[in-house]
Amino acid sequence: MQPQVSIRLPGRLFPVFHPLLYSGVEMPIPANCSVKEFLCRQLNLELVYIENRIQTIFLNGRAVDDLEQAMVTAGSTLALSAAMPGLVGACFRRSGTYSLFRSNVTFQEGLPPKTDDQGRVTVKLFNLIAGEAGPAILEKGVYLPAQTLLERVQTLSPRVAPDLEFHLNDEPVTALELSARLSKKTEVLLRVLGTGT
Amino acid sequence: MDKILRIDMGAAGGPQMKVEALGGYAGMGGRGMTSAVISKEVPPLCHPLSAENKLVIAPGLLSGSAAAQSGRISVGCKSPLTGGIKESNSGGQASQVLGRLGYAAIILEGKPAKDDLYKIIINQSGVQVLADNSLKGLGNYALMDRIKADHGDKVACISIGPAGEMKMPAASVAFTDMEFRPTRHAGRGGPGAVMGSKGVKVIVLDDAGCKLRPPKDPEKFKEANKRFAQGLKKHAVTGQGLPSFGTNVLTNIINEAGALPTNNFTSGRFSGAAKISGETYAELEKSRGGNPTHGCHRGCVIQCSGIFNDKNGNYLTKQPEYETVWAHGSNCGIDDPDVIAQIDRLEDDLGLDTIEMGATIGVAMEAGLAKFGDSEAAIRLVKEVGQGTPLGRILGSGAEITGKVFGVVRVPTVKGQAMPAYDPRAVQGIGVTYATSPMGADHTAGYAVTANVLGVGGSVNPLSAEGQIELSRNLQIATAAIDATGYCLFIAFAILDQPDTFQDMLDVIGAFIGQELTAAGVTELGKKILSFERDFNARAGFTSKQDRLPGYFKEEALPPHNVVFKVADQDLDQVFNW
Ligand code: SF4
Numbered sequence: 042m043q044p045q046v047s048i049r050l051p052g053r054l055f056p057v058f059h060p061l062l063y064s065g066v067e068m069p070i071p072a073n074c075s076v077k078e079f080l081c082r083q084l085n086l087e088l089v090y091i092e093n094r095i096q097t098i099f100l101n102g103r104a105v106d107d108l109e110q111a112m113v114t115a116g117s118t119l120a121l122s123a124a125m126p127g128l129v130g131a132c133f134r135r136s137g138t139y140s141l142f143r144s145n146v147t148f149q150e151g152l153p154p155k156t157d158d159q160g161r162v163t164v165k166l167f168n169l170i171a172g173e174a175g176p177a178i179l180e181k182g183v184y185l186p187a188q189t190l191l192e193r194v195q196t197l198s199p200r201v202a203p204d205l206e207f208h209l210n211d212e213p214v215t216a217l218e219l220s221a222r223l224s225k226k227t228e229v230l231l232r233v234l235g236t237g238t
Numbered sequence: 239m240d241k242i243l244r245i246d247m248g249a250a251g252g253p254q255m256k257v258e259a260l261g262g263y264a265g266m267g268g269r270g271m272t273s274a275v276i277s278k279e280v281p282p283l284c285h286p287l288s289a290e291n292k293l294v295i296a297p298g299l300l301s302g303s304a305a306a307q308s309g310r311i312s313v314g315c316k317s318p319l320t321g322g323i324k325e326s327n328s329g330g331q332a333s334q335v336l337g338r339l340g341y342a343a344i345i346l347e348g349k350p351a352k353d354d355l356y357k358i359i360i361n362q363s364g365v366q367v368l369a370d371n372s373l374k375g376l377g378n379y380a381l382m383d384r385i386k387a388d389h390g391d392k393v394a395c396i397s398i399g400p401a402g403e404m405k406m407p408a409a410s411v412a413f414t415d416m417e418f419r420p421t422r423h424a425g426r427g428g429p430g431a432v433m434g435s436k437g438v439k440v441i442v443l444d445d446a447g448c449k450l451r452p453p454k455d456p457e458k459f460k461e462a463n464k465r466f467a468q469g470l471k472k473h474a475v476t477g478q479g480l481p482s483f484g485t486n487v488l489t490n491i492i493n494e495a496g497a498l499p500t501n502n503f504t505s506g507r508f509s510g511a512a513k514i515s516g517e518t519y520a521e522l523e524k525s526r527g528g529n530p531t532h533g534c535h536r537g538c539v540i541q542c543s544g545i546f547n548d549k550n551g552n553y554l555t556k557q558p559e560y561e562t563v564w565a566h567g568s569n570c571g572i573d574d575p576d577v578i579a580q581i582d583r584l585e586d587d588l589g590l591d592t593i594e595m596g597a598t599i600g601v602a603m604e605a606g607l608a609k610f611g612d613s614e615a616a617i618r619l620v621k622e623v624g625q626g627t628p629l630g631r632i633l634g635s636g637a638e639i640t641g642k643v644f645g646v647v648r649v650p651t652v653k654g655q656a657m658p659a660y661d662p663r664a665v666q667g668i669g670v671t672y673a674t675s676p677m678g679a680d681h682t683a684g685y686a687v688t689a690n691v692l693g694v695g696g697s698v699n700p701l702s703a704e705g706q707i708e709l710s711r712n713l714q715i716a717t718a719a720i721d722a723t724g725y726c727l728f729i730a731f732a733i734l735d736q737p738d739t740f741q742d743m744l745d746v747i748g749a750f751i752g753q754e755l756t757a758a759g760v761t762e763l764g765k766k767i768l769s770f771e772r773d774f775n776a777r778a779g780f781t782s783k784q785d786r787l788p789g790y791f792k793e794e795a796l797p798p799h800n801v802v803f804k805v806a807d808q809d810l811d812q813v814f815n816w
Binding site: 056057059060063064094096097099102103104120122123124125126127128129130131132133139141142143144145146165167168169171198200 | 474475476478479480482483485487488490491492494495496497507512515516517518521525542660663664665666667668671709713727728730731734798799801804
């Protein structure tokens with residue numbers, strides 16, 4: 042079993058953990074499903090939010106146009122972003138006018154699926170999506186390399202650090218203790234819990 | 239804006255000024271003005287640093303008015319980097335101030351017989367051209383301190399740093415921002431070298447006593463301008479994405495797509511991308527008392543810029559743009575935001591094009607002058623450019639020359655100009671624009687306004703091979719037109735998505751000039767500008783052979799998707815076949 046780390050913080054401080062979402066965290070996937078199903082069921086996102094806000098989606102680095110056709114399998118990497126500026130930002134938009142410009146890197150049916158014995162998907166959330174959908178995902182729990190978490194914790198600004206409470210396997214610990222006890226671990230299950238503002 | 243200021247820097251007895259009516263240039267602004275003047279008045283075969291070349295500085299058609307987002311300025315010349323026509327575009331305060339002073343263009347002509355350096359002062363009461371050799375060798379920041387002492391900080395400045403004085407093909411022209419810092423640059427194509435060849439260090443613009451340019455139909459203008467600004471604010475990109483994270487919001491996305499040129503275009507993925515992304519910069523800026531949401535000139539509604547402070551909370555530079563972060567980050571294997579910000583500051587100070595320099599250092603690293611990822615070496619190489627050492631002179635001449643000197647084959651240039659931050663093997667459509675733009679490889683040459691909005695070039699069949707050609711053509715036409723208005727290209731997304739906002743923009747322009755403007759009119763303007771530019775290049779000796787990407791883009795597969803550039807040459811030749 043991986044060590045379980047939970048971090049409690051005032052909701053306004055969630056952004057200090059956004060960098061984990063930019064580089065990607067892992068979440069379990071019970072069975073292969075479409076991108077749309079994954080977003081709705083695993084990430085609990087509302088359809089209207091997905092349609093209007095998540096304008097740019099990559100599955101294994103390929104831009105997705107059809108959310109029902111593209112299949113998420115264990116081992117996949119799914120990245121979510123709002124609409125992006127500039128011509129190239131516009132290119133990567135779902136079914137946008139310029140999607141032809143990036144046809145070389147568009148997700149197509151029939152591409153060999155990724156596989157992963159652990160039954161997990163790497164999820165990346167960028168820009169506005171990290172702020173909007175990130176807290177719920179971090180609360181639900183994500184897997185990540187212990188070293189990645191420690192790097193984040195160790196580089197927290199001294200202005201922020203006192204507002205954070207750490208628990209390791211349900212036992213309260215300081216940031217220093219957390220670092221010491223995780224230093225030899227490879228992976229953790231992390232939950233970040235917001236406690237008011 | 240009913241007059242043109244010409245200054246003959248080579249006149250017998252010293253620089254001579256002439257203010258004249260617009261004549262045949264009436265109705266032209268920004269890129270329309272610069273390209274019309276260069277195409278008509280500059281001998282295409284002249285040496286770019288000779289007396290025959292001209293430097294044209296032109297505010298957009300709406301600059302100096304209350305139109306939101308209309309403070310972009312164009313600088314035109316025959317480029318010392320490409321040998322073709324050049325329009326380089328910048329933000330900053332100068333466009334609005336020059337517009338209010340009533341000038342549709344400043345044209346620097348001739349070349350001083352001696353190597354005196356000049357300061358030009360333009361205000362309501364006239365123009366002075368003064369030799370001031372004490373300004374020689376000053377970086378743009380130190381120069382602004384000097385100007386501030388003499389003229390205060392309410393003026394706007396257009397200047398060159400040491401790179402421009404040394405006439406380097408990568409030299410930029412700097413424009414001061416709202417805080418009177420020289421952070422905005424017309425960088426592409428070496429216009430700073432042309433300004434240096436004219437012996438002009440700085441142009442000080444003082445609009446004290448001047449009024450906003452009045453629209454022909456004030457009521458309609460005010461209403462349309464208000465609706466246009468609201469349209470920008472309500473759109474996710476212009477109202478939230480850009481103000482929150484700046485243009486560097488693209489780093490994570492382009493990296494995820496496998497299109498972020500890394501280690502001199504050898505990969506489309508950079509492992510350190512998240513560390514230098516716009517999201518990371520925004521947090522860093524906030525934590526150090528900087529500001530990720532800031533305009534580059536007054537009247538900007540979107541505010542994609544920002545203020546970057548160093549570790550001690552002191553101002554270092556503006557928030558680095560996506561192009562800088564790519565150029566000095568992934569392209570050189572560097573993932574330290576502070577190092578990239580330091581280089582941004584250096585380039586602004588020395589007056590260098592950030593894209594050209596990043597690409598050049600990538601080529602230098604490939605040549606073995608430094609290792610990819612070596613931050614200290616990257617900083618040292620940029621400093622060498624400023625010092626004008628023999629190596630610095632080579633690097634300051636751009637990626638192509640550097641590649642030649644050091645025998646590097648993988649040199650990412652078109653028409654001698656370095657490619658920006660998107661690998662054309664992953665995003666083929668942008669490769670079409672890089673290849674065919676009269677400007678050389680240029681990402682802003684085809685922006686996100688298209689057939690669907692402007693109704694140009696017929697309807698695109700997205701499944702056809704010709705689709706990319708047609709889209710690129712339409713984009714280039716639309717971009718040329720927007721560049722003439724003074725509008726910032728970032729309005730594109732909102733006007734693409736929101737037909738009402740597009741109409742509001744047309745209404746703003748129409749109410750300002752007192753003449754209804756249609757999408758067809760915008761298209762005609764864009765085509766006219768591109769025709770000037772293509773015609774100049776043809777007379778300068780350019781053929782379709784220059785409308786090509788370097789061969790390795792067709793041969794070397796780009797990881798992670800292992801793709802090559804596949805658009806056929808004969809298709810590229812159809813881009814301007816309208
Ligand atoms: S959106 Fe950005 S580039 Fe455009 S005018 Fe505003 S600050 Fe300048």
